[in-house]
Amino acid sequence: MLRSIQIKIVLIFLVLGIVIITAMGTFFTKQVERLENKIQYIEGVTNEQVDRIMQEEISQIQTITIYSIGIFGVISIIVGFFVVKVIIGPISKIIKSAERIASGESIDIKYLKETNNKSEIDDLVKAFSIMTSELQENLKEATRQKKQIETILVHMTDGIIAFNMDGKILHINPAAKELLKIQKEDDTFDKIFKKIDVDINMEKVVYLDDWTSSEQKVDLKEKYVNLFFAPFKDEKDLIAGVIVVIQDITEHVKLDNMRKEFVANVSHELKTPITSIMGYAETLVEGEYDKQTQDKFLHVIETESKRMSRLVQDLLTLSRYDNNQVKWEKTEFDLGELVKKTQENLALEIEKKKHTVECFVTADVPLVYADKYGIERVIVNILTNSIKYTNEGGTIKIYVGFVYNNAYIKIIDNGIGIPEEDLEKIFERFYRVDKARSREFGGTGLGLSIAKEILEQNNASIDIRSTVGKGTEVVIQIPTKQREGTENKKNE
Numbered sequence: 001m002l003r004s005i006q007i008k009i010v011l012i013f014l015v016l017g018i019v020i021i022t023a024m025g026t027f028f029t030k031q032v033e034r035l036e037n038k039i040q041y042i043e044g045v046t047n048e049q050v051d052r053i054m055q056e057e058i059s060q061i062q063t064i065t066i067y068s069i070g071i072f073g074v075i076s077i078i079v080g081f082f083v084v085k086v087i088i089g090p091i092s093k094i095i096k097s098a099e100r101i102a103s104g105e106s107i108d109i110k111y112l113k114e115t116n117n118k119s120e121i122d123d124l125v126k127a128f129s130i131m132t133s134e135l136q137e138n139l140k141e142a143t144r145q146k147k148q149i150e151t152i153l154v155h156m157t158d159g160i161i162a163f164n165m166d167g168k169i170l171h172i173n174p175a176a177k178e179l180l181k182i183q184k185e186d187d188t189f190d191k192i193f194k195k196i197d198v199d200i201n202m203e204k205v206v207y208l209d210d211w212t213s214s215e216q217k218v219d220l221k222e223k224y225v226n227l228f229f230a231p232f233k234d235e236k237d238l239i240a241g242v243i244v245v246i247q248d249i250t251e252h253v254k255l256d257n258m259r260k261e262f263v264a265n266v267s268h269e270l271k272t273p274i275t276s277i278m279g280y281a282e283t284l285v286e287g288e289y290d291k292q293t294q295d296k297f298l299h300v301i302e303t304e305s306k307r308m309s310r311l312v313q314d315l316l317t318l319s320r321y322d323n324n325q326v327k328w329e330k331t332e333f334d335l336g337e338l339v340k341k342t343q344e345n346l347a348l349e350i351e352k353k354k355h356t357v358e359c360f361v362t363a364d365v366p367l368v369y370a371d372k373y374g375i376e377r378v379i380v381n382i383l384t385n386s387i388k389y390t391n392e393g394g395t396i397k398i399y400v401g402f403v404y405n406n407a408y409i410k411i412i413d414n415g416i417g418i419p420e421e422d423l424e425k426i427f428e429r430f431y432r433v434d435k436a437r438s439r440e441f442g443g444t445g446l447g448l449s450i451a452k453e454i455l456e457q458n459n460a461s462i463d464i465r466s467t468v469g470k471g472t473e474v475v476i477q478i479p480t481k482q483r484e485g486t487e488n489k490k491n492e
Contacts, residue, residue, distance in 0.1 A: 353387055
């Protein structure tokens, strides 16, 4: 390209010279013709003299023309060389530098300083070298930031979708595709949000003053998501599209529903004994009753008061567990001895129901390492449930053993059992399989929830299997001192 420019410049000068010389030749020819006409009219001049004079004039013109062409040719070559040296050379370097930048190569400033020419073109080359270096750095920084943003968007748990003003997708990350189950055909704003029954359009988000941003909670059956819509602007501060942030709030909704249900259950559980107490107390105040009736009413008031007290106490216990306000005093103790002690403490209840309770302790069960008071409370709760929900004359067997670095307690009864569909819910707070029967036995519906909290805080576990009409089997596993010590060493 540069070589063709050089040739064109030289040719332009040559053509220009030829035109000028031709014009000069024409001018001289006209002068010769006029001179010839004048000489012919001079008296005493012969034709031979005229011819000789004309030949001399023409010869001089030819000589001048030849010298002019030669001199102009030399001048054209010098001018062409000067143009190449002063103008085309630096421009050639600039073009080569631009080509190297375009190919991703780095530019060495020394490469642009090969000539010592201090002209304005050299200054331009130097300025261009600085500009290209800064441009390369800016391009590297822009590329790095782009990759960082892309990495962040790809690995975000929240979904992100950007739409242009036509409603077409500019960018979408994997989380958004997963949360909204977006397919290939779902490629526009309207298609995506009509599919999930969201009443919104881009015009509302972009143009209405009250919709500079919008937030909606959507039930997708399997999960709940929160959609946040907001317009974004371009470099000219004009609205260029809409960005949508999708958050999975399923757990938040579940927790909120559990909180509402918990409040409702607490209110209901407290309302029942309070109503009984108020009713019997008002009855006693308003009328005169014999000693037997008074004792009966007072007994009901006492029973309901104790029930309410147990409920409040259990709620306070759960609250302390939830807020980590319980200080666990872990010690080594013999699990077999604790189970036998618990059985002895419940001997009166066992005798009332005429149950047969047998306890078998495997030899060489290692000491367990846990909060003794908490584990005792769990055993009392499980064994009490077996006693309550096993018909009179039933059988309860207790096994204490050791397997896979865990000591275990297995309590098996032949009671009424638990339906299979209720097994997954029995650890929920206030959940009862048979609410009427549970209240009859004085239960608060929080016993198993508390038991599970205690076991989890002691790195223990509980598993319940049951068949309606045949009985229930509960297995509790508690870490031994050896296992607890090993885990502590790993944590260290």
